[in-house]
Amino acid sequence: MAEDFNTRVIREFRENEGRVGPPFEGAPMILVHHRGRRTGTEHVAPLVFQQVGEAFAVFASKAGAPTHPEWYANLLASPDTTAEVGAEHRGAEVAVRARELHGEERDTVWEEQKRRSPGFADYEAKAAPRVIPVLLLEPR
Template structure:
């Protein structure tokens, strides 16, 4: 059975001190350990992160799908999580964080910056009618 995309990224992240291959080569990544909102099962999801002061911001884009990703719902239900944070250059740190959705103007400011500096996210926005949530991970 072929290794799925997320499993491959998680393996590469752990084997290479936070560095992964395409399409994320050289980018800061995080492995978010979260608990299923309905199942209670532990999950690990690899995601790209963006710095905002001392916070790590995640984009719940699901590549422009009409619904939010499962990890978003899980973080809303269980916001106290552990993350493995990689800078994309060979440094990884494990931290406890609190997840919270960015509200209104704060979300809009960060979303504008993300889209201006990472074109693929603007494409995701055009592909969906929903407002794409941003989730801040603040160290506990």
């Protein structure tokens, strides 16, 4: 059976101290652990992140889909979790608490992400009228 996309990215991340190839080559990556809010099953989501102080901003873009990704709802339901941080941190695992950003705080981080990675502007246009949530994973 062929590896699915996320499984391949997770394997590549773990084998290369947080570095992955296309389509995320060169992007800061994080593996966010989360529990299914209905099943309790542990999942791992490979995501692009933005460093915000000591915290990590992640974006529930789902590549511009009309609905939020499952990991977003799972983190809102159980915000205390762990994350494996990318190459800049040598694949270290950290305990984090997720919190959703709103208003000016969200907009500042979101605009910076679009500046750093213009593909996120494409996701925003494609997802409209859905507003893409931004979560901050704060070390605890």
